[in-house]
Amino acid sequence: MQNENKRIARNTLLLYIRMIAMVIISLYTSRIVLKVLGEEDFGIYNVVGGIISFLGFLTSSLAGAASRFITYALGKEDNNNLKKTFNNIILIHLLFAGLILIVGETIGLWFIKTQLNIPPEREYAAMWVYQMSVFTAMGGLICAPFNSVIIAHEKMSTFAYLSLSYAILKLVSVFILLNINYDKLIFYSIYIFIIQVFDFALYIIYCKYNFEETKRIILTKIDKNLFKEIFFFAGWTMSGSLAYFGFTQGLNILLNIFFNPIINAARGIAVQVQNIVNTFNNNFLMAINPQITKKYAAGDYSRVKELIITSSRFSLYLMLLICIPLFLEVNLVLSWWLGKYPQHTDSFLRLILITSILSCLANPIITTVHATGRMKKFQLIESSILLTIVPIAYFCLKLNTSMPEIVFIIHICIEIIAQCARLKIVLPMINMTIKEYTSAVMKKIIIVILLAPILPIIIYYNTEQNFLSFISICITSTISILFCIYTLGLDQHEKNTIKEVINKKIYHRQKNRS
Structure with missing residues (x-):
């Protein structure tokens, strides 16, 4: 156990070093991109790119399935099963990449052309953003299994270096944007697509040279039972990912319909800050999540409980260290970072930070249910609860269109309800009572949050x-x-x-x- 804790600490440290560099680069590039594109084009980039990222629920759910089955096979120490697992995962990802192309070029294209509030003179540029988003989503889906292999093997130093290559190439885009006369929105969308493809290629090449299960992929030799198991697991995780992308992009679309692209720009900036803040939490969880799955596969439930308690409390404490000063000084930070920023950005960010704090408690529970493989009941209930966010927000906006913040307040309320449901379903799977969890986690964090x-x-x-x-x-x-x-x-x-x-x-x- 001591070696495992040291490995978690070492991997977490490596991921934080990566994160600090990426945060600095991201803050600088976001500032310049907003300034160069302007509020309207920046809003268009966020809302149009967000349409195809709605299909990213496929990537998210399939990546979750890939990570679970690869990590589970590693925990069982069965190399033959590991190779079979990876082959089946690759085939599933290729099939769904084709689905993204079909849906993106039919339903998605129709939605962009007929439903969004885009100025007529920017429709051509918006189409370029959309097409690049479609191809990026397909590439991300195909690359996801290789990413999962690196994390499952806990090679966090490699993951850190490969992630930094993308951030550095994105930084280069800033200097090019400042010095070109071509349509900057179109150029930016094409450039981001190209560097993401390059990033995907690096992951695949690294895995091919370092992990035996990725060296020889034979799509004709598929284990039907394993394929079915992975496919149905992915199907249930897909409902959860669909709910997440449904309410996040659904709220983005609602803000566009009821307001304008500038409101989308405000949300886009707030979400960028949220993503940066979440990397602190995600880096910690990325180091600890493989241990939860491996220990469950080995039948060590007491260690699983310990990891859930530790990751829940410490990830939330870490988030408080970042969120409290940012919550208070949000206007000052935004003015330093961006100079002038769209109206509502500060209030959006404050509310979104609260949802980030709540997610610290959700993530370990979701990782645990993935480890068990018993997804049906969990996903049906969780997804049903989360999907109520958009219709409730729609009716609230119908009643009062002067307060866009209402959609984020609704999100917070529904997220609390969803977390109660998660605990009730998942804790019995590892022989843990609500009383144990409340005593070990909730009582302590509530006191800290209040004081x-x-x-x-x-x-x-x-x-x-x-x-x-x-x-x-x-x-x-x-x-x-x-x-x-x-x-x-x-x-x-x-x-x-x-x-x-x-x-x-x-x-x-x-x-x-x-």
């Missing part, structure tokens, strides 16, 4: 908003959150572990000095 922001809020409302106040809020937030976590948010074993680590560090330093 940690008090001091930063007092400082925020009693100081002028400037660089010094931002620094003071960041410092006091960190101190307040860490104090609350250590005194109220950890169990005694975790406190003792931290003390041991600190004492060892002090001992080694004193020994080295002497």
